[in-house]
Amino acid sequence: MSSLRSEKTIVDIAEELELSVSTVSRALNDHPNISAKTKERVKKMARKMGYRPNAMAAGLRNNxxxxxxxxxxxxxxxxxxxxxxxxxxxxxxxxxxxxxxxxxxxxxxxxxxxxxxxxxxxxxxxxxxxxxxxxxxxxxxxxxxxxxxxxxxxxxxxxxxxxxxxxDFLGGFKATEHLVEKGCKDIVHISGPLTCNLYTERLAGYKEALQKNKLPYKKNRVFFHELTRENAWQAAERIFSQKPYPDGIFATNDTTAITILEYCRKHGIRVPEDCKIVGYSNDPRTEIVTPSITSVDQYxxxxxxxxxxxxxxxxxxxxxxxxxxxxxxxxxQLVERESTGGMPKETPVAPAGIKVSAANGAAVKAVKKKK
Amino acid sequence: MSSLRSEKTIVDIAEELELSVSTVSRALNDHPNISAKTKERVKKMARKMGYRPNAMAAGLRNNxxxxxxxxxxxxxxxxxxxxxxxxxxxxxxxxxxxxxxxxxxxxxxxxxxxxxxxxxxxxxxxxxxxxxxxxxxxxxxxxxxxxxxxxxxxxxxxxxxxxxxxxDFLGGFKATEHLVEKGCKDIVHISGPLTCNLYTERLAGYKEALQKNKLPYKKNRVFFHELTRENAWQAAERIFSQKPYPDGIFATNDTTAITILEYCRKHGIRVPEDCKIVGYSNDPRTEIVTPSITSVDQYxxxxxxxxxxxxxxxxxxxxxxxxxxxxxxxxxQLVERESTGGMPKETPVAPAGIKVSAANGAAVKAVKKKK
DNA sequence: CTGAGAAATGCAAACGTTTGCATTAAATTG
DNA sequence: CAATTTAATGCAAACGTTTGCATTTCTCAG
The missing domain is CATH 3.40.50.2300 (Response regulator)
Structure with missing residues (x-):
């Protein structure tokens, strides 16, 4: 019957085995100068006594x-x-x-x-x-x-x-250009607070895509706010408060994209026919919603x-x-789905969309230096 | 210009102030026996020297x-x-x-x-x-x-x-009884490995509800497997491989419920008309899917x-x-949605369904003792 | 056997705190 | 103002490890 309280320490082991604490410590850490025999003895005893290393003590010592x-x-x-x-x-x-x-x-x-x-x-x-x-x-x-x-x-x-x-620049660019390719001429962008680098870069990508495709950048077609459901809903209300409606929306966040979609469905705006939507992050929710939403995967x-x-x-x-x-x-990587006219997925269980491993390989190579 | 390396410790502070380490320690911890004046001196110096307590050292000492x-x-x-x-x-x-x-x-x-x-x-x-x-x-x-x-x-x-x-027992019971109330007579239950208490209890609730409503418990109407999308899809294939189709499915997990729903939609089985579905956990996804899925909220x-x-x-x-x-x-709490014939939600942004705070209060009271 | 080198073990300090107890300084009292 | 209480500070040990260096114990060649 072992004593009730009391954590066992390496000095307990040392005493029990009539060894010094240092050898015990080294034995437990498989230090080369310790003979195989003592290592075995020490480890066995440690197990028997229910010894558990104290990470704080070790940490303190080792820094x-x-x-x-x-x-x-x-x-x-x-x-x-x-x-x-x-x-x-x-x-x-x-x-x-x-x-x-x-x-x-x-x-x-x-x-x-x-x-x-x-x-x-x-x-x-x-x-x-x-x-x-x-x-x-x-x-x-x-x-x-x-x-x-x-x-x-x-x-x-x-x-x-x-x-x-x-x-993020490329993400914003591809998302926008994808909408253009699908025929959109009037694309709203819902962005976040520009204090955050993500949003400035995606916005830059959006602008670049517009410019490249000779579409005008209109200030009143871009929204900035924290990307909550509430804000997204309000943005939708403003967007669709007056004609002409946009024919494409690039939301810089999937929660926003989903909310916009819900708004559209509720108000009889057909997606993708009347208005196409692209989100960002490839949140799994974009896949189960109807219609499924095109999004940008970030691996x-x-x-x-x-x-x-x-x-x-x-x-x-x-x-x-x-x-x-x-x-x-x-x-x-842009993942094309129904909200921009993509095909519905083959089977929802094993989507053919993304092979992570492959992307992985590509990613590892894409190390850039800071300019 | 302060020395490059070297973390500042309370002994550095003590030296600087010509105090003992104990007073410094006590001062930093607002010990009552330390005069307000020294506390101020010590804290100021600590800030000045960029002192940061070492949690490991304190932890070791304090246990x-x-x-x-x-x-x-x-x-x-x-x-x-x-x-x-x-x-x-x-x-x-x-x-x-x-x-x-x-x-x-x-x-x-x-x-x-x-x-x-x-x-x-x-x-x-x-x-x-x-x-x-x-x-x-x-x-x-x-x-x-x-x-x-x-x-x-x-x-x-x-x-x-x-x-x-x-x-979980009540959850399983309510979910099943809800299906019965909505007219289901042949209810499939998709359960998990019975090594896990959750599933045995929900299953018990399912059985209880059947019995109470004089519906037979049929072994071949219950499935056990890890609740992955893949397994759910396979279960669906088996369930709908031969007639008669069940008119209700209680899945003990929302991922499963969602997958079943996707299967139904793909195969033209109308939800809720042909088959009703209830999930478990009230995963937010159940709300954005079409039709939205009734589920059991676990607070x-x-x-x-x-x-x-x-x-x-x-x-x-x-x-x-x-x-x-x-x-x-x-x-x-059972959250009723379209998959069992409930009304579509008013607005997706501020669902009237659950007031967490209120439920919260109720929950706090519901402390039961072990039988 | 002796002695040298290698292998195994031990000593003691250190890591940065906290805290019981002892001590000193200050405040209060008769 | 001495005596006594109270407030403030200091001393030193302890927490459980790790590790450089010293020491002991082997091993084996000469």
Whole structure:
């Protein structure tokens, strides 16, 4: 009958075996100078005594926590959720834990989170910023201490740091040009707050596509607001409050696209006949809605994997600043569906649309340097 | 110009101010015996020197990490994602961090996760188990060390521990009875692996409803399999491979319900006219699909809040075993939609259906003791 | 056997906090 | 103003590891 309380420590093992703590420690960590025999003895005893390493003690001594921090706006949205999933699973393979935090798109919260994660002495940090983060100085501590830090998706414009992001310019461009190809001449763009890089770039892509196709850019055809369902609905009301109706809508977010679609259905505006719709992110919901919605896939799997790869890379090697501050672009792909006149999918279960693995390969090559 | 490397510690502050480390520590923690003046001096200096507390050192000394562990099957599914969101945000208010882990429904991974979370010396643990976890002994360590542990949703049947779960029996019952009320006489039930308590209870509810309404329980009308899209599609193929077709289907999962609906639409089976469908969890997707799908809401917000409340409770007070091993039931609610002949929603943006706050209040009262 | 080199083990400090107890300084009282 | 209480500060140990260096124990050639 073992004593009730009391965690077993390596000194307990050492005593029991009449060894020094150092040998026990080394034995457990498979240090080369320890004989196979003692290793066996130690491990067996550890098991028998129910020993569990104390990560905090080790972390304190080693100055590493084996924890990675992740800050995202919210994990209930498709894209960040998908990324978080990948990151979590991937990190596990490397023996790292993940602390996931949500800023809820509040700068104040983001600042606090950065501080607590720093206090936890995370070995690395991945961040997708708030919609309104333009000053990134609350991440300075990490840079000062040389803690690897990677921004993704919603990234800073001129904060010197490693960035992994989708090709938002191209995404905006392709989405718009696709609408043009399908015959649209009057295309509304629903954008987000321009404090966020994603939206400025997609908007730029939109403009570029219009220009290339000799369509005028009209200010009153572009909307800016936080991309909630409520705002989307209001935007729809404004858009369809007076004729002429647009014949195409590029929403920079699938939630918005879906809401617009619902509005159209409710008001007898036929999609795609009267008005075509394109969303962004390839949220699985775009596929189950009727009609299904064309969207821009951002390859969250690829992005997640590359975030982890970058972090592990930075942790292992003390990297040259060149890499610490480089930018990687993950490709995007337009997924055509019914809302722009595409065919309904063959069978909903095994969509032929995207082969992630292939895209993956392409993505890995598409590493660009920051200009 | 301050020295490049080197984290500032409280001893640096102490030296700078010619104080002892203990006073500095106490000052930073607002200990009552420290004069207001020194507190001010210390805090100011701390700020000036860019001091950041080291949570690992404090944790080691205090034997508490201020970290809560969470193990869920996967965070990309609606229900666990929703719960995780709530838990994370709620914990933040209490000054706790959350380490979210996914077992990917693998028992092996769940065991490993339990071990690493224990190594991190989490102050509490919340778990929704694997589909196949029947032996829970890998959580024994936590119980031995008196680390608070709460199971939710997918909970053990006879492992002595705090449990917070939805009223699955009632959910299964209501879903089935609703179909009966709508005129169904031949109701298929698509269930999950019976190793998981959720499914046995919902199945029991289904049976009960049939019996109460004098409908026969037919073995070949119930399906068991992991609730993936692929399996759902196959189930649909079997269900509709020969007449008579069922006139109602109760799927114990919204993904399955949605897939069945897609199958029906593709094969010209009219929903709800020919066949009615009820899902489970009230995944937002059930609302945007056409026709929208009746489902059972599980109040993830309520459940998440109560998980956190229970954990904080257990951490604060060294609780009597009675509470540590009690069971709480969170109510459920049937949300009627078009797939069972309900009216289409008024406006998709502000559905009148559920007022979470109100339900919340109801839920808090509905604490049942284990029989 | 002896001695040298290699292999295995041990010593003790360090990581950055917190905290019980001892001590000193300040305030209060008779 | 001495004596006593109260307020403020300091000392040093402890939390559980890891690791550089010193020491001991082998192994084996000469």
């Amino acid at each position: 590493k926590s084996k924890i990675i921090g992740l800050i995202v706006p919210r994990i209930s949205m498709f894209f960040p959720a998908a990324i978080s999933t990948i990151i979590q699973n991937k990190l596990q393979e490397y023996g790292y834990n993940l602390i996931i935090c949500q800023s809820n798109d509040s700068l104040q919260q983001e600042i606090e989170l950065a501080n607590t994660l720093y206090s936890a002495r995370v070995d690395g940090l991945a961040v997708s910023a708030t919609l309104y983060t333009t000053d990134f100085s609350h991440f300075d501590i990490f840079k000062q201490q040389n803690t690897p830090i990677v921004f993704f998706d919603r990234t800073p414009k001129d904060y010197n740091v490693k960035v992994i992001k989708g090709d 969250p799997t690829t992005m997640g994997e590359r975030i982890v790869a970058a972090l592990m890379d930075l942790i292992q090697a003390r990297h040259p600043a060149a890499y610490r501050h480089s930018q990687e672009i993950v490709p995007i | 508490k990490s201020k970290i809560i562990g969470l193990i869920v099957p996967r965070i990309s599914m609606f229900f666990p994602a929703a719960i995780s969101t709530i838990i994370q945000n709620k914990l933040q208010e209490y000054g706790y961090n959350l380490i979210i882990c996914q077992s990917n429904d693998s028992l092996q991974q769940e065991i490993e996760l339990a071990n690493t979370l224990y190594s991190a010396r989490v102050d509490g643990l919340a778990v929704s188990a694997t589909l196949y976890t029947t032996d829970f002994s890998h959580f024994d360590i936590f119980k031995q060390q008196n680390t608070p542990i709460v199971f939710f949703d997918r909970t053990p049947k006879d492992y002595n521990v705090k449990v917070i779960k939805g009223d 993830p917000t309520t459940m998440g809040e109560r998980i956190v409340a229970a954990l904080m409770d257990l951490i604060q007070a060294r609780h009597p075993a009675a509470y540590r091993h009690s069971q709480e039931i969170v109510p459920i």
